Every structure is written in structure tokens, then in C-alpha cells.
Amino acid sequence: xxxxxxxxxxxxxxxxxxxxxxxxxxxxxxxxxxxxxxxxxxxxxxxxxxxxxxxxxxxxxxxxxxxxxxxxxxxxxxxxxxxxxxxxxxxxxxxxxxxxxxxxxxxxxxxxxxxxxxxxxxxxxxxxxxxxxxxxxxxxxxxxxxxxxxxxxxxxxxxxxxxxxxxxxxxxxxxxxxxxxxxxxxxxxxxxxxxxxxxxxxxxxxxxxxxxxxxxxxxxxxxxxxxxxxxxxxxxxxxxxxx
Amino acid sequence: xxxxxxxxxxxxxxxxxxxxxxxxxxxxxxxxxxxxxxxxxxxxxxxxxxxxxxxxxxxxxxxxxxxxxxxxxxxxxxxxxxxxxxxxxxxxxxxxxxxxxxxxxxxxxxxxxxxxxxxxxxxxxxxxxxxxxxxxxxxxxxxxxxxxxxxxxxxxxxxxxxxxxxxxxxxxxxxxxxxxxxxxxxxxxxxxxxxxxxxxxxxxxxxxxxxxxxxxxxxxxxxxxxxxxxxxxxxxxxxxxxx
DNA sequence: CGTAAGTTTGAAACTAATCAACTGTTGTGG
DNA sequence: CCACAACAGTTGATTAGTTTCAAACTTACG
Numbered sequence: 001x002x003x004x005x006x007x008x009x010x011x012x013x014x015x016x017x018x019x020x021x022x023x024x025x026x027x028x029x030x031x032x033x034x035x036x037x038x039x040x041x042x043x044x045x046x047x048x049x050x051x052x053x054x055x056x057x058x059x060x061x062x063x064x065x066x067x068x069x070x071x072x073x074x075x076x077x078x079x080x081x082x083x084x085x086x087x088x089x090x091x092x093x094x095x096x097x098x099x100x101x102x103x104x105x106x107x108x109x110x111x112x113x114x115x116x117x118x119x120x121x122x123x124x125x126x127x128x129x130x131x132x133x134x135x136x137x138x139x140x141x142x143x144x145x146x147x148x149x150x151x152x153x154x155x156x157x158x159x160x161x162x163x164x165x166x167x168x169x170x171x172x173x174x175x176x177x178x179x180x181x182x183x184x185x186x187x188x189x190x191x192x193x194x195x196x197x198x199x200x201x202x203x204x205x206x207x208x209x210x211x212x213x214x215x216x217x218x219x220x221x222x223x224x225x226x227x228x229x230x231x232x233x234x235x236x237x238x239x240x241x242x243x
Numbered sequence: 244x245x246x247x248x249x250x251x252x253x254x255x256x257x258x259x260x261x262x263x264x265x266x267x268x269x270x271x272x273x274x275x276x277x278x279x280x281x282x283x284x285x286x287x288x289x290x291x292x293x294x295x296x297x298x299x300x301x302x303x304x305x306x307x308x309x310x311x312x313x314x315x316x317x318x319x320x321x322x323x324x325x326x327x328x329x330x331x332x333x334x335x336x337x338x339x340x341x342x343x344x345x346x347x348x349x350x351x352x353x354x355x356x357x358x359x360x361x362x363x364x365x366x367x368x369x370x371x372x373x374x375x376x377x378x379x380x381x382x383x384x385x386x387x388x389x390x391x392x393x394x395x396x397x398x399x400x401x402x403x404x405x406x407x408x409x410x411x412x413x414x415x416x417x418x419x420x421x422x423x424x425x426x427x428x429x430x431x432x433x434x435x436x437x438x439x440x441x442x443x444x445x446x447x448x449x450x451x452x453x454x455x456x457x458x459x460x461x462x463x464x465x466x467x468x469x470x471x472x473x474x475x476x477x478x479x480x481x482x483x484x485x486x
Numbered sequence: 487c488g489t490a491a492g493t494t495t496g497a498a499a500c501t502a503a504t505c506a507a508c509t510g511t512t513g514t515g516g
Numbered sequence: 517c518c519a520c521a522a523c524a525g526t527t528g529a530t531t532a533g534t535t536t537c538a539a540a541c542t543t544a545c546g
Contacts, residue, residue, distance in 0.1 A: 079399050082486055087399040100384075101391035108395060137380055141343075144387035148344035151394035152351060156322050156330040158401035159445030163502065194525060202402030207502055209526055226511095227525090243325055406534070437493065447535060452494050469543090470493090487546105494541070504531070511524070516517105 025071040028095030028181075030143065033135040045125035050117050057098070057110035057118070064106050066120050067099030073116030074191045078199065079108045088200035090150070091192060094181060099126070100144045114191050158202045166201040167211040168240035171221070175231055188229045268314040271338030271424075273386065276378040288368035292361050300341070300353035300361070307349050309363050310342030316359030317434045321442065322351045331443035333393070334435060337424060342369070343387045357434050401445045409444040410454040411483035414464070418474055431472045 020026060020043055031039055048071075051057060057068060057075060068075075075092040089108055092098055098110060102123065130136055157166050174188045183189070190197070194205040201208065212229075215221045220237055222230045231237060263269060263286055274282055291314075294300060300311060300318060311318075318335040332351055335341055341353060345366065373379055400409050417431045426432070433440070437448040444451065455472070458464045463480055465473045474480060 079395060081399065081403060085403045087402045089395050089398055101388045101395070103388060103392070107392055131377065134374065137384070141380070141384055141387065144384065144391065145344045145346060147391055148387065148394065149346070149350055151391065151398070152322060152332050152344070155332055155394070155397055155401060156324065158398060159330045159442070160324060160328045193523095199402075204503055205525075206504085206527085210502095213526075436491095448493075449495085449536085450534060453534095456494075489546090490544090492541105492543075494539105496539085497537085499534105499536070501534080502531105503533085505529085507526105507528080509524100509526070512522085514519100514521085516519085 023071055025069070025095045029069050029071070030097045030136065030139050031069065033139045034133065035135070038129065038133050038136070041129050042121070042126075045129070046119045046121050048117065049120045051112040051115065053112055053114050053116075055112045055116070057112065057116075058106050059109050060106060062106045064102040064104055065123050067097070067102060067123055067126055068110075069119040069121070070094060070096045070098060071117045071119060073118075074113040075110055075116055075118075076113050076192060076196055076200075077108050077110050086199045087202070088196055090154075091196075091200070093177060097140075097143060099123075100140060100147055113196070163201075163203055163207050164211050164214060165240055165243070166203065167197075167208060167215070168220075168237045169242075170197065170201055171229065171231060172234065172238050172241045175234065186231045186234060187224075188231060190227045190229060266314055268312070268338045272312050272314070273340045273379065273382050274312065276382045277376065278378070281372065281376045281379070284372050285364070285369075288372070289362045289364050292363045294355040294359040294361070296355055296357050296359075298355045298359070300355065300359075301349045302352050303349060305349045307345040307347055308366050310340070310345060310366055310369055311353075312362040312364070313337060313339045313341060314360045314362060316361075317356040318353055318359055318361075319356050319435060319439055319443075320351050320353050329442045330445070331439055333397075334439075334443070336420060340383075340386060342366075343383060343390060356439070406444075406446055406450050407454050407457060408483055408486070409446065410440075410451060410458070411480045413440065413444060414472065414474060415477065415481050415484045418477065429474045429477060430467075431474060433470045433472060 020031065020039060023029075026032060031042060034042060049068075051073070058064075058066065060080065070092050072094055075096075075098065077089040077092065077098075079087050079089060081087075091113070092110075098118075099121075101107075130140070157169055161169065171188055174190070175186065178188060179185050192200075194208050198205045198208045203211075212221065212223070215237075216223060220231070220233045222232055224230055263274065263282060266272075269275060274285060277285060292311075294316070301307075301309065303323065313335050315337055318339075318341065320332040320335065320341075322330050322332060324330075334356070335353075341361075342364075344350075373383070400412055404412065414431055417433070418429065421431060422428050435443075437451050441448045441451045446454075455464065455466070458480075459466060463474070463476045465475055467473055
């Protein structure tokens with residue numbers, strides 16, 4: 001341990017902060033707003049957790065005892081109707097916080113699409129910290145507002161857009177989020193299945209597939225391996241998405 | 244002034260609180276959590292405002308300078324697509340707060356359906372008060388969480404439910420909210436037009452009308468005057484709504 | 487009372503869903 | 517390493533539910 005370059009007093013004072021320093025999601029997560037001391041408190045009460053692809057983070061009806069910050073991988077949120085119909089509410093990526101809308105009990109399912117790493121916070125401890133940290137409160141409220149605006153846009157999509165407009169919106173949005181996470185522009189990875197996409201867009205897998213084919217035929221996109229897509233005419237897709 | 248029954252020192256100390264004391268929405272609004280001193284600060288920076296039916300509270304793109312607390316009447320929130328397609332995001336009643344999702348600019352339209360009374364707060368002043376009032380912050384975050392859960396339920400409706408399930412969900416929900424506001428149970432007033440309902444449910448007015456007729460034929464509802472409906476079999480409607 | 491707006495009803499058209507078959511991909515065990 | 521199974525995705529034909537178009541009807545209001 002003595003040959004580690006880190007300053008000794010730092011190691012002594014807050015050993016628990018160390019994992020956060022190496023965290024790839026640090027700069028885009030809620031914790032970015034926390035001063036040193038508060039970050040340490042947060043790190044003290046959290047557990048780093050890994051989920052295999054397909055694993056459930058929590059289910060509808062589970063006690064809402066845990067909140068998550070996604071540090072790697074992709075999570076889908078969805079609701080199930082009693083007869084099995086499914087609505088995917090959203091996809092979470094590195095830096096996304098899962099817990100703003102959590103009450104006493106969870107009201108939806110959270111499932112890992114890829115292998116996922118996440119920081120898990122007990123709700124009570126998190127809300128205690130919240131009470132002493134106006135920065136975190138502000139960040140959380142701001143994220144809640146963002147989520148609400150996204151939800152409102154999704155209502156327009158689900159209520160009023162055609163199948164092709166829905167897909168275009170989805171692709172442009174995904175490309176945007178990937179770009180912001182530092183990926184190659186114009187490339188969409190699509191780690192989720194067609195079924196997930198369909199349930200997100202309020203369509204069937206067949207309709208999604210046909211819309212992709214239509215876009216490919218029109219020269220708007222090109223299929224790549226592993227389900228990824230190249231957006232050849234992002235401006236056209238963006239126009240389709242908004243109108 | 245001397246013949247008013249109110250204690251003199253109260254009149255002297257916080258004259259601005261007086262209007263809130265008479266407010267019908269006091270017990271169900273965000274301000275209910277505020278201690279006396281903070282309520283006075285809020286009242287000091289607010290303006291009571293009235294809107295005629297059809298009037299616009301704010302529009303998409305307007306600077307988000309003002310937040311509202313609805314004290315009477317009904318407001319609809321909606322988004323417009325460039326070609327005129329419309330999605331109604333929600334309806335607001337007495338006690339509902341309009342501003343959680345407001346950023347620098349508004350991203351939707353807010354329009355009075357009936358004559359509306361509202362408290363209007365400048366955003367800056369409101370956020371200043373927020374900084375000193377953890378109770379208000381908590382209330383606001385809690386409302387944001389509620390709104391998000393409602394939005395998620397609406398995504399299920401728009402993405403996966405049939406026309407009749409959508410209408411049933413809407414009617415049950417409206418009846419619930421009216422009941423909570425102290426109205427006659429089993430009665431839905433429906434102050435909004437069929438067009439508003441259709442745009443809220445992602446349907447056309449014709450489909451809404453047909454669904455109402457189907458429910459009437461089945462004996463689930465009865466049409467009353469002024470567009471109001473009696474829910475004759477609320478349990479059946481509730482089952483239709485959830486499934 | 488007459489007009490305009492809102493609502494209901496009917497018929498035809500259309501989008502997306504369903505049903506079905508086929509193709510491609512991934513992962514596993516012989 | 518290949519064969520095979522299981523799963524994911526595409527394509528085609530048909531159907532169903534909702535929209536669109538059109539007209540009649542009702543309600544609210546000056």
C-alpha cells in the first residue's frame with residue numbers, strides 16, 4: 001500500500017471516496033454536484049452492485065427501499081398490464097439516476113438489458129443526505145423536471161405520431177444520447193431488442209421491422225452488425241421525428 | 244378597519260397572508276406545507292390572476308418566468324405538432340401546481356377551459372423561497388414524483404390500451420379526482436370538450452363519442468346535461484381501465 | 487328563435503395488428 | 517469445429533380497430 005502514489009492523508013481521511021474517483025459515470029451523475037464531504041457520506045451508504053443482462057433491479061410492487069445510479073450498461077423501465085401487455089417507459093444509460101419517481105413502493109419494473117453496474121442507495125439514507133444537501137436537492141428536482149419533459153414528449157409520440165415518425169424520433173433521440181456519451185455520431189448501437197423498441201414506441205415488432213426496412217429502402221439508415229444502425233440522413237430523420 | 248374582528252397584531256404583522264386564509268385551495272395546494280412566515284413571503288411575491296375560459300396562461304416557447312397555483316377552475320396542458328396535431332398532457336384543477344417541469348422556457352401550452360383563478364409566482368422569487376424552505380422543496384419533489392408516476396401510467400394508456408379502455412381509465416380517474424375534491428361520487432362533470440378528451444386519450448372525437456355510446460348501451464354510464472356523465476357501474480369501468 | 491359550435495352516427499378507407507412462414511444469429515454441447 | 521436448438525428479426529397475407537369523410541343532430545347562446 002505504501003507504494004501507491006496517492007497522498008497518504010487522503011487515503012486516511014476518506015478511503016470510501018476512492019471508488020468514486022475512478023468512476024466513469026462521475027461527471028454525468030447526480031453525485032457530480034456533491035462537495036467532497038457529502039460525496040463521502042453518499043459513498044458510505046451505497047453499495048456497488050452488478051447485474052447480468054436480463055436481471056431485475058426491482059419489480060412493480062417491490063418496496064421502494066433502494067435507489068440506483070447507473071454507472072455502466074443499459075437498463076429498461078417498463079410497466080406490465082395484468083394480461084401481459086407491456087409498455088417500456090424508458091431506457092437508462094451511464095449517469096442516469098433511477099429513483100426520482102420512487103415512492104414507498106416501486107410502480108414499474110427495472111431490468112438490465114446489458115450487464116449493468118450501479119450504485120445502490122438505501123432510500124432512507126439517501127433522503128437523509130438530501131436534507132443536508134441543497135445541491136443534491138436542486139439536482140434531483142432539475143432531473144425530475146427533465147424526466148417530466150421527456151415523458152411529455154413521449155406522450156405526443158404515443159398519442160399522435162405515426163409508426164415511422166415514432167421510429168425516427170427514437171433513432172434521433174438515441175443517436176443524440178450516444179453522441180452526448182461520447183460515441184461516434186450518426187451511429188446507433190441499439191442494445192435493446194426489437195421487442196423492447198416496439199413496447200417503447202407503442203407498436204409491434206413487425207411494424208418496427210417494417211419501418212426500419214422502409215428507412216433503409218429510402219436510404220435514411222443502413223443496418224450494421226449486432227443490430228446497430230448508421231443514420232445516413234439524420235436531418236431527414238429529425239424532420240420526420242418533429243413533424 | 245377598526246371594526247374588523249381579526250386580532251389587531253395579526254393585521255399589522257402579516258396583512259398579506261389574509262387572502263390565503265380565505266383561499267379554497269389552501270388545504271390542497273403546495274402552500275399548505277409552509278409555516279406562517281414562509282407563506283407570507285410567498286404571498287408577498289405572488290399575484291392573484293383570473294383567466295376567462297379559453298384564455299392562455301402561457302404558450303410553448305414563452306419564457307418560463309411564471310409559475311401558477313390553480314385555486315379555481317380547470318386548465319388543460321397540451322403540446323402542438325407543427326402540422327397542428329395536438330396532444331393534451333393533462334388537466335389541472337383546484338390545488339394543482341403548474342411549474343414543476345418548467346425550465347427557462349415553457350415547453351407546452353396551458354389554457355383555461357373554464358374561468359380560472361390562479362396564484363402567479365415569478366420563477367426567480369419562487370426559487371429563492373425554495374432555497375430557504377425545505378418543506379416546500381420536499382413538497383415539490385413529491386409532486387414531481389407524483390406527476391412522473393401519472394405520466395408513466397398515461398404512457399401505458401397511450402401505448403397499449405384500446406379506445407374503450409382509455410375512456411374507462413379517464414372516467415374512473417376523473418371521478419376519483421372529483422370525489423377527492425368533495426364532489427358527488429359517481430358523477431363526472433367533464434368541463435372539457437370531446438376534442439380535449441380525444442387529444443388527451445390519443446383518439447379522435449368520433450372514437451370517444453362511440454365509446455361513450457357503447458358504455459351507455461352497456462349500462463355502464465348515463466349521459467346527463469352539460470356533458471356530465473353518471474358512472475352507473477364504476478367497478479366495471481375500473482376493471483376495464485386496469486386490464 | 488336562429489345560428490354556431492359541439493356531438494353523435496354512418497360508411498368507407500387506412501394504418502397497424504395479427505397470424506404465419508421464413509431467415510438469420512447466437513450460443514451450446516457433442 | 518460443426519450441428520443444432522433457441523431466439524431474434526424480417527417478410528407476406530389477412531384482419532381488426534381506429535381514422536377519415538360526410539351528414540344529421542343537439543346544445544349553448546346572443
